[in-house]
Amino acid sequence: MGMEDPVDQRSVPHNVESPESREKSTFVNHSVRLPHDSVSVSTKSESRPKLRPNRLAVFFPLVYMAGLFGLSSIPGEPTPQDPGVYTVVGWIPPQIQNLLHIPLFGGLAWLWSWSLQTWMKRGWLRYAAAFVLTAAYGVFDELYQITVPGRYGSLTDMGLNLLGAVLAIWLCHRSAKGHSKH
Numbered sequence: 001m002g003m004e005d006p007v008d009q010r011s012v013p014h015n016v017e018s019p020e021s022r023e024k025s026t027f028v029n030h031s032v033r034l035p036h037d038s039v040s041v042s043t044k045s046e047s048r049p050k051l052r053p054n055r056l057a058v059f060f061p062l063v064y065m066a067g068l069f070g071l072s073s074i075p076g077e078p079t080p081q082d083p084g085v086y087t088v089v090g091w092i093p094p095q096i097q098n099l100l101h102i103p104l105f106g107g108l109a110w111l112w113s114w115s116l117q118t119w120m121k122r123g124w125l126r127y128a129a130a131f132v133l134t135a136a137y138g139v140f141d142e143l144y145q146i147t148v149p150g151r152y153g154s155l156t157d158m159g160l161n162l163l164g165a166v167l168a169i170w171l172c173h174r175s176a177k178g179h180s181k182h
Contacts, residue, residue, distance in 0.1 A: 054118055055118050055119065057114070057115040057118070058115045058116070058119075060111050060114075060115055061108060061111040061112045061115055061133070064107065064108055064111055065108065065137055068104060068108065068137075068141060069141070069144070071104075072141050072144055072145050072148065072151070073148060074148075074151075075148055075149045075150045075151065076148070076149065076150020076151045076152075077149065077150040098156065098157065098160060099160070101138075101157055101160035101161050101163075101164060102160050102163055102164040102167065103164060104164065105134055105138055105160070105161040105162075105164035105165050105168075106164035106165065106167050106168035106171075107164075107168070108134045108137065108164075108165070108168075109130050109131060109134040109164065109165040109166075109168035109169055109172075110130075110168045110171070110172060112129065112130035112133050112134055113126055113127060113130035113168070113169060113172045114172075116129055116130060123173065123176055127169045127172060127173060130165075130168075130169060130172075131165050131166070131169050134161070134164075134165040134168075135161070135162055135165055138158055138161030138162060138165070139158060139161075141153075141161070142154065142157050142158050142161070145157075
């Protein structure tokens with residue numbers, strides 16, 4: 001008599017929101033930036049979180065370069081003092097080791113491009129700086145390998161380093177163009 005019939009949820013259109021559900025689904029853009037963190041996370045209601053670097057993010061490519069330097073420091077011949085190093089890369093055929101320059105230096109170029117976002121707002125300038133930094137390190141790395149026993153620097157390796165950098169910068173540019181269209 002005085003009781004109203006409960007609304008059957010199956011009969012309510014899906015595009016109608018109740019005030020309660022609207023309160024629950026309201027999403028505010030958040031950008032969290034802590035002063036001592038090297039990255040911040042920005043979330044939006046319709047996209048996944050995006051990592052944005054701050055000025056300290058330049059340490060990421062520097063640490064990556066230290067890792068590449070460590071790989072370049074491995075002697076070409078096994079030494080009795082450190083035979084364990086060869087379990088890391090010794091099983092990889094030399095032809096494949098040469099091709100690994102492409103993704104390794106591509107990763108370095110991407111890291112430079114990503115970390116320089118807070119320093120350089122213009123994309124082309126950031127890409128140029130990332131390429132120059134990666135190319136310079138690639139040349140340094142090949143020259144350094146001349147001093148490592150059993151290793152040698154080569155123009156082929158320098159070319160593969162540059163190819164990796166060019167491909168990574170191209171992918172960064174292409175990805176940025178794709179995001180700006182949306």
